[in-house]
Amino acid sequence: MRDLLASLKAKASSSSLLRTEPSSLSLASDGTAKEGPSLPPPEISHPFPVVEQPPRCMLTSVADPSRRLTCMRKGAVGVTTNRGEREQFYLIPVEGCEAGGSNAQTESASTATLSDAGGEGIESGSGTIRRAKRRDMFFLKSHKFNRYLTADATGAVSTVDLSKKAGDSIDDDADEENESNSNENERNATKPGESERWLLMRSPHGGHFLVSAKYERNLGLCRTADSATTIGLKGDNDRSESWEVEFVSGELCFLSSGKRDDGARIRCDLVGKLTLTEDRRGWEVWRFVEMGGGKIRIISWMHSQFCISCNHDGQVATVGIGKAEEGCDLWTVEKAPEGYAGVVIKSVACARRILVRSDEGLCATQELEGESGVWQLDAAHSQTYTLASVHQKRSIGPFPYVTEHAKQSDQLVLQQVDEEGSVRLYHKKKGEYLRSDGEGEISCSPEPPNDNDTTYLWKMAQSADGGYSFVSKCHGRLLAFNTEDPNPRLCTVPSNTDDNRHIWSVNPVLPRAISSSKIKTFALGTSVAVGTTVAMPFLLAGALAVVPAEATLAASIIGAGLTGAEAVASVGAIGATAAIVFRESSDALGMESEHDDDGEAMYTKRPLCAWRSW
DSSP states (O other), rough: HHHHHHHHHHHHHHTTTTOOOOOOOOOOOOTOOOOOOOHHHHHHHOOOOOOHHHHOOEESSSTTOOOOEOTTSSBEEEESSSSSGOOOEEEEEEHHHTSSSHHHHHHHHHHHHHHHHHHOOOOTTTTTTHHGGGGGEEEEEETTOEEEEEETTSSEEEEEOOOOTTTTOOOOOOOOOOOOOOOOOOOOOSOGGGEEEEEEEOOTTTSSSEEEEETTEEEEEOOOTOOOOOEEOOOOOSGGEEEEEOOOOOOEEEEESSTTTTOHHHHHHTTEEEEEEEEEEEEGGEEEEEEEEEEEEEEEEEOOOOOEHHHSSEEEEETTOOOOSSSTTTTEEEEEEETTTEEEEEESSOOOOOOEEEEEEEEESOOHHHHGGGGGETTTTTTEEEEEEESSEEESSTTBBBOOGGGGGOOOOEEEEEESOOOEEEETTTTTTEEEEEEEEEEOOOSSTTTTOGGGOOOEEEEESSSSSEETTTTTOOEEEEESSOBBBBBEEEOOOTTTTTTTTEEOOOTSSHHHHHHGEEOOOOOOOOBBBBSSSSOOTTEEEOOTTTTHHHHHHHHHOOHHHHHHHHOOOSSSSSSHOOOSSSSOOOOOOOOOOOOOOGGGSEEEEEEEOE
């Protein structure tokens, strides 16, 4: 019997009919085969955050807090009680967008503070808006329909499609109200103009005025003869023209228990129940949304209607956005005391305020009681990326080739080794590091890199037209690919190529529990500033919006409805939403500050995934 089994196994192993997946076998020093990656994944001391960009917001009427601005498929604008994608708008700085994304101008746009009306509104015809700095103005673009908020001389407000593919069908699974009032007259222009510029100015009634830069009147609630509520331009400077700006995008992180030898992560299941698991899927990803003054709201990435809340009895659960008691869904994050590895998450409003893990699940306690109240925040993409050519329809993979098929893209871990943008590229499947030589060849080395070997190091620099270049620190050559071979291979070139083969988009690989069509645009910074706070928004040199894991830059721009300039213009403040940019100052939009003049609050440091360096 044993001889028969051995014979069958021998025949099966030699059969040409059997096919197996490619193996990751490699040879050990003694010549024997060993399985798995050659080297373990690198340790990350300077993590890149993954941040949804441009920031998205909802506009809620101060006069009627149940009403939010909403956009219809064909351009009509109205108000609704819903909280969905139709009610979300991208907030895109005008200056950075129109500048084409140059570094200096992008940084200026990202740190722009919004004008303060001084509580007196807009003087009609005074030219106040025309004299306002370009950096203070924004485009508002529908997250659902990729249409710009615009106005005309009659005071009518609508949205306009300026894309080159105006008229493409959009999935619309709900009845359209007021569709007969939609704006069918799409402009021939493909870029937003003065009619699409808006200025946010502080309102004395609370919230902010949203002022048309061209017509110098405020967006407001209007009443028709039959008492219906509509949207239009007004000049009364009253509560009906005041809007609360609520941000709904933020930094994406896993939220894990800080207990030693325990990687349990908080999960929001299909029905919104909080559980603990060791998985790393979309259900375990949380969106940390800045609410001003260092306060955050922790929202499920998969269930954007649920956020983590606690009550005064210490019970912790998910609730619908806006349905918690005042302040009970707001938290702060600060570094854990010395001796603990992680952060402490505290409720803003509740006396029993520290989020802890108990035998029954999650609860809140008054005092920190050991490691059960310590948490670790890690970026949701686990520092894993794909690299795709910005100007060519190719991405790296399978190594050493580049491919036109996004699903064949290799996953690379970017290990940042300093704050100057120096990185190593770790091939996740091979378990080896990319290195270059002086002749232009790229190879994967099974040898562990050392600090003195610069053949493994690449200088990551932002390109003015969108994307990154990777320059070998040893040889000064640019990472690119050849075009002479039928199957193009990775190589390095001595200088910029005419067809920009050396410019790459850096695309975070997010958990696959959500379809790639739902993964919008994220942001990457090339450095992590130590000690950076909300009070002083930090600039990360070479910040750039990046795109979904399984899409080229061109495809993702079409899918997200963003031009390259829009993307570049919107990503200056990595690790925070625009709520951080709207900081308190003499001429700024008034977000309440909780900082003492003598120091900084412990819970205002960002990005959250960089807590180890706080």
